[in-house]
Amino acid sequence: MLETSARLLRLLSLLQAHREWSGADLAERLGVTPRTVRRDVDRLRELGYPVNASPGTGGGYQLGAGAELPPLLLDDEEAVAVAVGLRTAAGNGVEGIGEMSVRALAKLEQVLPHRLRRRVSALNAFTVPMVRAPRAQADPSVLTELANACRDSERLRFEYRDHQGAATRRTVEPHRLVCTERRWYLVAWDVERADWRTFRVDRITPRPPHGPRFAPRTPPAEDLAAYVSKGVSTDAYAERAVIRLRVPAERAADAVPPSAGVVESEGPDSCLLHTGAANLDVMVIHVALMGFDFEVVEPPELTLHVRAIRDRLSRALGE
Structure with a gap:
């Protein structure tokens, strides 16, 4: 009896760790016959575990979702x-x-x-966390609803508030959720605008019913994290720039959060920062406060603003 119980636990662990198993694979892992596997699966079902079985040569066993959360086995x-x-x-x-x-x-x-x-x-x-308090919190139920729509390839309807608080109705084909240290974003195809868009989850209010299902599209980029970072740190602003930082990309990345810019490696001693700001004076101050030597690549107007701020500081020092 003890051996049978241990085998049931082992079988449950295997089913929880893998999406689908063939009967032959389970029998080999457990060192028993396929008939014993079938009996053990029936015992798990009697205990309340929803083990689904698909017939045929390509079939197998899969742990499904039940009405209640069963105990989980963790190593x-x-x-x-x-x-x-x-x-x-x-x-x-x-x-x-x-x-x-x-x-x-x-x-x-x-x-x-x-x-x-x-x-x-x-x-x-013996671990000291060094994280900043989140600016805006996402509702867990909204995150779950968005994640389910992404998983099921189901059209999503919601009300979206922009940074000024104005609300619009959106219908999208959700693709993925992307999280940063401080915010969550939804990457989705906007049906009415016929283009990819990035939405802050804390500004989303779902408006069911959702659906119908759709055929997933090719995503806008292979690296969705970089795509979202560029969208929220550069494309969202009226003024955009490319700045060469005189430090390795790894060092710059430690000082530039994803919401402030995208760092592109250029060589062992320099990198390119793609960033944006409400105006060029703010951008100059932002880059200067990073503490790195830098050079403006584009736009040329940014160089004029660097010189103007330099002259202003010189006058303040009486030079």
Whole structure:
């Protein structure tokens, strides 16, 4: 009986770790016959686990979604990763996630073995987080609704508020959610504007019903993180510039968050910063405060603003 119970746990772990298994693969992993696998699957179903089976040579077993959340099996590394992730989730800019994370963490730590609890405690006791408070928080239910629409390739309808608070109705074909340290964004094909758009999730209010389903389009870029970064740091502004920073790209990237610009490597000692601002004076100050030597690549007008600010500072120093 003990051997059977251990095998059931092993079978459940395999089903939770892989989208679909063939009966032969499961039998080989467990060291039993396909007939035993079928009996064990039936036992899991009796315990409330929704194990789906598809017939035929290409069929197999898959753990489906049930009416209730069944117990999950985590190995040591997975349990530690989940516990640490829950402890740091409060700083990720999702409204209410702190309280939910604490509740989930309390349940997890209650059943963690002592050796794993010590590892989690050590990681948290000797780690100092350095994250900024999120500017705007995204509603978890909205994130879930958007993620489901992306997964199901289902048209999405919502009200969108711009930076001035004006609201418009949008119908989009959602593609992916992209998160930064401080905000969440939805990348989607805007049906009425016939073009790709990036939307801040905290400005989205879903307006169901959604649908119908659509055939996924080729995304606007392979690197969606860079695509969103360029959109929110450069394309969204009236004034745009390319500036050569006299430091390696890796060093510049540490000082330039994705919402402030896109860093492009140019060589071992320099890189190009693509950025934008409301006006060129603000851009000069922003780049100067980075603390790097720089050179204006474009536009030429930016050089004139650099000189004007230089002269202004010189006069302030009485030079």
